[in-house]
Amino acid sequence: MTEWIATRAEGEKQLAAFAPRMGRRYANGRNTDQGAGRHTAVSVLSPYIRRRLVLEADAVAAALAAHGPEDAEKFVQEVIWRGYLKGWLERRPQVWASYLRGLDADLAALDRDRRLRRDVERAISGQTGLECFDAWATELVEIGYLHNHARIWFASIWIFTLGLPWRLGADFFYRHLLDGDAASNTLGWRWVAGLHTRGKPYPADAQNIAAFTAGRFTPRPSDLAEVTQGLEATEPDGLPSLLPLRAVTTPQPGKPTALLITDEDCRVEDFDLSAIDIRTTDTLTTSHLRSPLPVSDLVHAFEAGALTDAALRIGAAPVTLHAADPTALAKWAAASGATQIATPYITTGPLRDFMDDAAPSLARAGITFCEWRREWDAAIWPHATAGFFKVKQNIPRILNQVFPA
Numbered sequence: 001m002t003e004w005i006a007t008r009a010e011g012e013k014q015l016a017a018f019a020p021r022m023g024r025r026y027a028n029g030r031n032t033d034q035g036a037g038r039h040t041a042v043s044v045l046s047p048y049i050r051r052r053l054v055l056e057a058d059a060v061a062a063a064l065a066a067h068g069p070e071d072a073e074k075f076v077q078e079v080i081w082r083g084y085l086k087g088w089l090e091r092r093p094q095v096w097a098s099y100l101r102g103l104d105a106d107l108a109a110l111d112r113d114r115r116l117r118r119d120v121e122r123a124i125s126g127q128t129g130l131e132c133f134d135a136w137a138t139e140l141v142e143i144g145y146l147h148n149h150a151r152i153w154f155a156s157i158w159i160f161t162l163g164l165p166w167r168l169g170a171d172f173f174y175r176h177l178l179d180g181d182a183a184s185n186t187l188g189w190r191w192v193a194g195l196h197t198r199g200k201p202y203p204a205d206a207q208n209i210a211a212f213t214a215g216r217f218t219p220r221p222s223d224l225a226e227v228t229q230g231l232e233a234t235e236p237d238g239l240p241s242l243l244p245l246r247a248v249t250t251p252q253p254g255k256p257t258a259l260l261i262t263d264e265d266c267r268v269e270d271f272d273l274s275a276i277d278i279r280t281t282d283t284l285t286t287s288h289l290r291s292p293l294p295v296s297d298l299v300h301a302f303e304a305g306a307l308t309d310a311a312l313r314i315g316a317a318p319v320t321l322h323a324a325d326p327t328a329l330a331k332w333a334a335a336s337g338a339t340q341i342a343t344p345y346i347t348t349g350p351l352r353d354f355m356d357d358a359a360p361s362l363a364r365a366g367i368t369f370c371e372w373r374r375e376w377d378a379a380i381w382p383h384a385t386a387g388f389f390k391v392k393q394n395i396p397r398i399l400n401q402v403f404p405a
């Protein structure tokens, strides 16, 4: 089993080690899934980037410094793709809410339907008999990471060959991926299903799998379903309308403050902490909120390590709150005399939902919930209104905003 060290220092060490490979080598090799323990053509930085133990801006700066804008283009685009998906879901949080409703319905069906339960159990335990799929299911559970191409093939086979409900597959990923992220995961599955770029589902193809797994897997074409249409018909109303970005209240200097660290962003030292009057600092564990089903121990362990590291870096004792009762947040802040909670911006997903549930008790206790939003997000999200193309066109402007001359 891979040993994951969930610290900023480890993430930055891996970033530095991968920087020489962020140029043409990445562009040419990134689509090949070499298998567990051999993912050297991609960075495997996602568990760090997901928690901002490594910043997107630092990864992009390293690529540009080592290779220049032309050769680093692919790597830069992939990192910005993450920001695009995050921004897209910020502008359409209804898609997250409908995922949750659909997942509840799918889990209820799983309880009722013995055959569905058997088929899902076979899929997630790697016992379908389809060698590549079974190997990816095992890699995901044992290591907590899958190559991007494997995620795409796996999702396509889950939906179209095995005919299983897509949200149960997304939930399986979310419970096991160390980089599990509401936007990247939900929208990744929706993209494969033909719900993101509507009408363009992704068909897993036997030849393509053989070519891009370096021959490790050679499924027969007849093993895989021919995909003639996606799941668009399940959402006849199309995509919900675009909402404005959520307004943010920034922490006020001078007000007694409870500083909250979550695995949404484990680099609180980047914000001007000296300007605020911090009365208490705590970490909040939230990984269990990813799913109604149990979340992998690897995910919990990575979160615990990241939170401890984040607290120690700012000289705070890593005291841990557990996100269970939303009213506990107001009690925790009030006990220290704080009138505001300060934390890095919380994006659409389970933690945001928890904070929404906490809002009434915070209001009753006179506590303002405040967030810092990073320049990286502010630069990308306004462009994340439709397809990636619009963001891609604006990459020079985005980079100018993040790295002013």
Ligand SMILES: Cc1cc2nc3c(=O)[nH]c(=O)nc-3n(C[C@H](O)[C@H](O)[C@H](O)COP(=O)(O)OP(=O)(O)OC[C@H]3O[C@@H](n4cnc5c(N)ncnc54)[C@H](O)[C@@H]3O)c2cc1C
Pocket: 030, 042, 043, 044, 045, 046, 047, 049, 050, 078, 079, 080, 081, 082, 083, 085, 146, 147, 148, 149, 151, 152, 155, 173, 177, 179, 180, 181, 182, 184, 185, 186, 188, 189, 192
């Ligand atoms: C069905 C499905 C589910 C996915 N679920 C997640 C998820 O929960 N969390 C997650 O971070 N990514 C997810 N992805 C996107 C992508 O697969 C991973 O980000 C990538 O494989 C991470 O590996 P890496 O760090 O080696 O990537 P690299 O290729 O080294 O890329 C560098 C960084 O760019 C970002 N990135 C690269 N490709 C993508 C992409 N396609 N979408 C979004 N960001 C990208 C990541 O932050 C990554 O760490 C999903 C993709 C699919 C198809």
